Amino acid sequence: MTQGIQLVGFDADDTLWRSQDYFDKAQRAFEAIVGHYVDLGDGRVADALYAVESANIAVFGYGVKGMALSMIESATQITDGRISARDLHRIVDMAKDLLRHPVELLPGIREAVEAIAARFDVVLITKGDLFHQEAKVRDSGLSDLFRRIEIVSEKDAPTYARVLTEFEAGPRQFLMIGNSLRSDIAPVLALGGWGVHMPYRTTWAHETDVSITTGLERMCEVASPDALPAAVLDLATRAIAL
Structure with missing residues (x-):
């Protein structure tokens, strides 16, 4: 088998374009709606929504539609069924807005993908609602850079x-x-592969619930897209040496 890194995968949401910002905005709007019925000071609204969302992942999967259904369920629970049909409809409208938000690329990401694609095969691997992710990939203008999109x-x-x-x-x-x-x-890393972590300024709690104890020598962290090409080349050099 050929030594060294041959294939580079990219995540999509909050790696290629902004995403969590819109979900955070929806979370605040949700709390404002539910705040008409309960005291937000005890912090149970955010905790209740996260608990419902986490439990529903196996049923609804990831993405806006699952979030909206979880918001409706948790709002009903938190308010003991007192939430009005009008406010439930506001949650639905909020989900529609999330599905229509523009695709805003992170600064420098296209140049970074192009630079990496000049040396390696690159693929896009993302999770979430199929229709929504397909639309974002299409609207991003980046699809032509990837050998394959999963x-x-x-x-x-x-x-x-x-x-x-x-x-x-x-x-x-x-x-x-x-x-x-x-x-x-x-x-x-668990499979024996390599990773470049590029944290975004905000991350859903579910995605931070992990501890990496093995494979740390096969990863690095960068702060912005312009650092990606050099980071990939550095890890590729290490991969050849192993």
Whole structure:
């Protein structure tokens, strides 16, 4: 098998373009709606929504639609069923706005992807609602840079193993770039691959719930897209030396 990194994967949301900012805005709007019925000071609104969202991932998956349904469910629970139909409709409208928000690329990301694609095969691996993710990829103007685009229901070690088999690449030949340690970095390191973590300024709590204890020598962290090409080349050099 050829030594060194041959394939570089990119996450999409909050790696290529802004996403969590819109969800955070929706969270604040949700709290304002529910705040008409309960005291927000005890902090239970955000905790209740996160608990419902986490429990519903296995049913609804990730994305706006799952978030909206979880908001409706948790709002009903938090208010003991007192929330009005009008306010429930406001939550639905909020979800529609989320699905229509513009795709805003992170500064310098196109140049970074182009630079990396000049040396390696690059693929896009993202999770979430299929229709919404397809629309964002289309509207981003980046789809032509990727050899292949994979939209999956979960990003864990078995999913990456399956995708790598389809790409005919081994884990040691693969490097993943993303903002989420849980979804983009930890499962790839567990398989023996490589990772570049590029944290975004805000991250959903679910994506921070992870501890990496092995494979740290096969990853690095960068602060912005312009640092990605150099980071990938550095890890590629290390991969050849192993």
